[in-house]
Amino acid sequence: MSGLTIATSELPVKETVDRMVSIVEAQGWHVFARIDHAAHARSKGLTLRPTELILFGNPGIGTRLMQENQLAAIDLPMKALAWEDERGEVRIAHNSIAWLRQRHGLSDAETLRAINEVLTRVCAGVRGKP
Numbered sequence: 001m002s003g004l005t006i007a008t009s010e011l012p013v014k015e016t017v018d019r020m021v022s023i024v025e026a027q028g029w030h031v032f033a034r035i036d037h038a039a040h041a042r043s044k045g046l047t048l049r050p051t052e053l054i055l056f057g058n059p060g061i062g063t064r065l066m067q068e069n070q071l072a073a074i075d076l077p078m079k080a081l082a083w084e085d086e087r088g089e090v091r092i093a094h095n096s097i098a099w100l101r102q103r104h105g106l107s108d109a110e111t112l113r114a115i116n117e118v119l120t121r122v123c124a125g126v127r128g129k130p
Helices: 013-026 037-045 059-067 068-075 097-106 109-124
Strands: 006-010 030-036 051-057 078-084 088-097
Touching: 006 109, 013 030, 013 051, 013 078, 013 088, 013 109, 037 051, 037 068, 051 059, 051 068, 059 068, 059 097, 059 109, 068 097, 078 109, 088 109, 097 109
Parallel strands: none
Antiparallel strands: 006 088, 030 051, 051 078, 078 088
């Protein structure tokens, strides 16, 4: 899927997201939300394989991108999704920095690099094979 970085996790969804949250916080970033889509589906009598999304960021860094192009706020804070696919494999996905740069015409390479480094750390702790 264009614009997404997708990999597998060696952990179940809940543990994948728990570990991602720990890494985000260890980087000094903030978790703005953790959404358990499967739990919300169950509350309405629907079924959904485990699916969780986290929204996280660092206003001291992300604001720089919004100062360059305020529309970048539609994609900030950063998001990471963990879900169990139809084969029972746990996958993780996030928007690629290249896509973010291109979509919003961003040129602040230093800020984009800083965000990408944290995204890489957040997802690397749970990745199996790409």
